[in-house]
Amino acid sequence: MKKVYCLYRVSTEKQGTENEIPMQKSECHKFVRQQGWMITKEFTEKVSGFQVPLQERKELFEILAAAEQRQFDILLVYSTDRLGRQVEFLPFYGQLEENNVQVWSTKEQRVSGTEHIDTLKQFIGLWMAEGESRKTSMRVKDTFTQLHEAGEYATGNAPYGYKKVDTGIKRNPNKPNTIKKIIIDENESEILKMIFNFAGNKGWGTPRIAKYLNENGFPNRKRKIWRTSSIYRILRNPVVIGRKPYQRSEKINMKNKKRKEYSYKEWKLQPFNPELVLIPEELFTKVQELTTNRGYEKKTDIPLNSNVLLSGIIYCGDCENKLRTDFSYSKRKGSDGNQEKVKAYRYRCYSPGHINHDGRKNYSAKQIDYAVSEMVKFAIKNVNIGSIQDAIKNYKSKEVVLNNQKLIEMENEKVSLERGLRNAENELEKFFMGQSKFNENRIVNMIESFETNLKKVNKEILIVQDEINDIQHKQIDIEALLTKLNQWSQIYEDSDFDTKKVIVGDLIEKVIVQNETIRIIYRTSFEGIFANRIQN
CATH class of the missing domain: 3.40.50.1390 (Resolvase, N-terminal catalytic domain)
Known part of the structure; x- marks a missing residue:
């Protein structure tokens, strides 16, 4: 047997x-x-x-x-x-x-x-x-x-700040599955707004945000402690502005589990859904810049992690070197009458001895910070709104229209290549069944050619999409100034120190000090809006 x-x-x-x-x-x-x-x-x-x-x-x-x-x-x-x-x-x-x-x-x-x-x-x-x-x-x-292109729920867990609900509606009457949708979770959304406020308006990094949430009794969704990686993912997710992302990774090979992870700039986005909006778009854009500038992708001079206002953007007018921050201790009488030690911060030039240096090397951080703050408030109050409107016109539709036309042409080419690839694969199947008029080598060459051209087109599409996004972000930034600048003076006056640092970092490229002279160089995006100012 x-x-x-x-x-x-x-x-x-x-x-x-x-x-x-x-x-x-x-x-x-x-x-x-x-x-x-x-x-x-x-x-x-x-x-x-x-x-x-x-x-x-x-x-x-x-x-x-x-x-x-x-x-x-x-x-x-x-x-x-x-x-x-x-x-x-x-x-x-x-x-x-x-x-x-x-x-x-x-x-x-x-x-x-x-x-x-x-x-x-x-x-x-x-x-x-x-x-x-x-x-x-x-x-x-x-x-x-x-489903994603139609703006519908497809699969997976709801992102933080949202929850998944069952609509009870069947997509196919012959199957038991019902349509799900994502809606705002009232409890989580309040914590999410707090996270974006800390990141965008106070300039906090993800470690500091996580520490605050953990120390103040705000557990994550699983009732566990917050991790910096979780905060980072929340800050990068455009669902908060009504654009749910998808295809954040893709299988490299259908025959194994390896996946290619895409950067947040390469994610595909669902159509805008106003029901999902939790954060103003200008705040979300600002958070993306700050998060990127913190060192995830490149270095920056924006002062975010010090106890003085201008750390990283203040320079010596004699030798053009960046000033460093240090401090010394001094004693003063406290409210209880006892002597107490306090830190006195200063900006200091550490240029080598062989460099010609006729002016001062040490500056009181308290005095310089106060003077720059007054200059910033004056600049905001006297801003030229007309110049902002001119800047908006310069970024308007011409470039976007040209890129959109280019994108449509590429998408059409992609559809044609995908159709050709499917036809070639079908022809290979016919070959094995003895029904094709082409030989094997010709069919394989056709498949390889379609695949190569398809990869090239997909890469070009991503480049054009990035260009369109960059232009739109610049437009958004400038348009936001129209509503923001009139309020900034009061915002700056009433803000805590962290928020003041963020505003200064947004506005100022560098501060140059030389003896009693202070000169502010504003960032390129503000040229023509603020005049570069000198104070003696």
């Missing part, structure tokens, strides 16, 4: 709980009884036959080891795609055959043999199964993409 090993496989846990495994088992047992064989061992797998490679299928290696020891005569499966859906599995058949083990299926009967025609049949069968898996994967991806 022939000894039989049975292999049952499903792709997901869900399939395994919905009678898929019992059904395969029942059919295999029935087949064995009809043939008069005997089952000596059974294996069950819950892995993808397409995405999981052979070297990660431990049950198959156990079966091969048993075959080499002549422990069984037949490997029985419900259908051949239960073994796998990749042509790379073809050698597995050969190794079993070398050890006199036959592969049988309840659907296809015997599926292995020593003849060349058997090998060809197996190759074509596996190739077609792999193709079906690719098509299924593409259909699922296309379905999710269509």
Whole structure:
């Protein structure tokens, strides 16, 4: 009596709980009884036959080891795609055959043999199964993409500040699944607004925000402590301005689990949804700049982490070197009448002795900070609004229109290339069935050409999208000034020290001090709005 090993496989846990495994088992047992064989061992797998490679299928290696020891005569499966859906599995058949083990299926009967025609049949069968898996994967991806492009919920957890609710509406009346949607969570949204206020209006970094939330009794969604990485992800997520992101990563290869992580600038965004807006767009844009400038992507001179106003942007007028910050202790009488030590901060030039330096090297930080603050308040009160409107016109639609036209052309080209790639892949399938008028090399060359051109177009699309986003962000920044500048003077007057540092960092490129003279150089985006000022 022939000894039989049975292999049952499903792709997901869900399939395994919905009678898929019992059904395969029942059919295999029935087949064995009809043939008069005997089952000596059974294996069950819950892995993808397409995405999981052979070297990660431990049950198959156990079966091969048993075959080499002549422990069984037949490997029985419900259908051949239960073994796998990749042509790379073809050698597995050969190794079993070398050890006199036959592969049988309840659907296809015997599926292995020593003849060349058997090998060809197996190759074509596996190739077609792999193709079906690719098509299924593409259909699922296309379905999710269509949902995202329509602004609908597709899958996954709701981002922080939001919650997932069931609408009770069925997309397909013949299926039980109902449509879900994302709405604002009243409790989490208050903490989220606090996070953006700390980051944008006070200039706090993610470690300081996390520390504040943890020390003041604001647990995260899982009732655990906040991590800086979680704060960073919240600050980068444009869902707070009504644009939910998707495709933040993508599989490098359909046959394994490796993924390419995209930077936040490369994320695709759903259409604008006003129901999701929690944060003003100008605050979100400002937070992106501050977060980037903190060192995630590049260095900056914006003073965010010191006890003086101008750290990092104040220079010596004699030698043009950046001034450093230090302090000395002094004593003063406290409110209780006792002597107490206090820090007196100063800006100091540490230029080498060989550099010509005729002026002062030490400046009181308190005096310089006060003088610059007064100059900033004066500049804000006397701003030229007309020059801002001119700046808006300069950034207006001409450049955006040209880039949008270019983007439409590229998107059309992408659609054509994708259609051509699908046709070429279909032609390859016809070739294996003996129905194609093209030879194999020509079809493969066509596929490679379409894939190369498609990668090139996708890269060019990302570049143009970045250019459009940059122009739109500049427009947003300038337009925000119209409503913000009239309020800034009072905001600056009433702000805490952290907020003053952020405003100064937004406005000022550098401060140059030379003896009793202070000169402010404003940032490029404010040229023509503020006159560069000198105070003696």
